[in-house]
Amino acid sequence: MADLARSGAVHVIAGLDAAHGGPSYSVPRLCQALVEAGVETTLLTVAGAGEAPADVLRTGYQERRFAWNCAHVPVLKGLRRSRGLASELNSMSRHAGLIHNHGLWLMPNVYAGRTSKSATLPFVVSPRGMLSAEALKFSGLKKRIFWRLLQGHSVRAAACIHATSEAEYEDVRAFGLLNPVAIIPNGIDLPDFQSKALAPGAAERTVLSLGRLHPKKGLDRLVRAWAELEPQNPNWRLRIIGPAEGNYDLELRALAATLGLSRVSIEPALYGEAKLSAYRDADIFVLPTLNENFGVTVAESLAAGTPVISTKGAPWSGLEANHCGWWIDHGVQPLGRALAKAVVLNRQELKAMGARGRGWMERDFAWKRVGQAMAELYMWLQTGTSRPTFVRVT
Numbered sequence: 001m002a003d004l005a006r007s008g009a010v011h012v013i014a015g016l017d018a019a020h021g022g023p024s025y026s027v028p029r030l031c032q033a034l035v036e037a038g039v040e041t042t043l044l045t046v047a048g049a050g051e052a053p054a055d056v057l058r059t060g061y062q063e064r065r066f067a068w069n070c071a072h073v074p075v076l077k078g079l080r081r082s083r084g085l086a087s088e089l090n091s092m093s094r095h096a097g098l099i100h101n102h103g104l105w106l107m108p109n110v111y112a113g114r115t116s117k118s119a120t121l122p123f124v125v126s127p128r129g130m131l132s133a134e135a136l137k138f139s140g141l142k143k144r145i146f147w148r149l150l151q152g153h154s155v156r157a158a159a160c161i162h163a164t165s166e167a168e169y170e171d172v173r174a175f176g177l178l179n180p181v182a183i184i185p186n187g188i189d190l191p192d193f194q195s196k197a198l199a200p201g202a203a204e205r206t207v208l209s210l211g212r213l214h215p216k217k218g219l220d221r222l223v224r225a226w227a228e229l230e231p232q233n234p235n236w237r238l239r240i241i242g243p244a245e246g247n248y249d250l251e252l253r254a255l256a257a258t259l260g261l262s263r264v265s266i267e268p269a270l271y272g273e274a275k276l277s278a279y280r281d282a283d284i285f286v287l288p289t290l291n292e293n294f295g296v297t298v299a300e301s302l303a304a305g306t307p308v309i310s311t312k313g314a315p316w317s318g319l320e321a322n323h324c325g326w327w328i329d330h331g332v333q334p335l336g337r338a339l340a341k342a343v344v345l346n347r348q349e350l351k352a353m354g355a356r357g358r359g360w361m362e363r364d365f366a367w368k369r370v371g372q373a374m375a376e377l378y379m380w381l382q383t384g385t386s387r388p389t390f391v392r393v394t
Contacts, residue, residue: 033371035060113154127292187367302357324357
């Protein structure tokens, strides 16, 4: 990777606020994995509202955060404009080997496309789930205008689209993009494995759902499914944890109250060790999402040794192939049936499922493997070496 180390890769993401979900973890972690694979890497982003611009030296790579212009101006603040990021990206392009953009629909994503074109650099785009049919329904008109006026041309001209799963590849093609597509999953950091304590059967047991509280996550369906189980399972409780968008937490609390539920809690986001403890303490993790390109919370739960129920809105068919969970159809009834199967299992059975999931994460989702695959993609785009086997051109 010597040529890549000299020229380097410049990554762009509009923001890294933890409340934005998976990319706030997966993009910086990818940059670190690339450095470990021999690729000089810089990450450019926009500082959060009220946060001062800063240069941060991460493990082996530099992260540069630029001022968010018009952060307090209605309408304009939603674009996440940053003159400083645009200027620095233009300056760095003179020595970069390629530009890798993460996400869509915001101005830093536009800057990345414009700069790659003007500097004639290979341009890689990771949509990060933003081209799924469900995601496109939210603010659909604004996105169509944005695509036509600001973003469509550069994305269509990208040297490669990066999809994190087979499902996201299908989303890319369904959207009409004909670019080569590299299917490289997100990785996962594996916490120290702690065997779950097998407490007496009468102790309280927990179903956990953790992540952004947003309508696309299908959490209302989970609450309705739980309403069918709660009366018959007095030792179980449901925890729904995460940062709320658009007061969706209030909607969920109101729904639980309307259904007369007493063992459902809607809780603020957790981070770091508190988040890991929530995964470890849970007996079962549930992702009832309408659509995900990857679903990092599934990987995090399995890495912590907790089995998972996921809808087919996330690309986790391997839950059943690896005997560590359930991959189910959408709807309240499928959720209810899966939960009913899960809650009758004893702790030893669920512990064994979680251990198999942990082994799967170790085997197939290590960041070292992900970083090497992305470095191989970059090498192909820059030097014309043999096309990697994970790149599809049809």
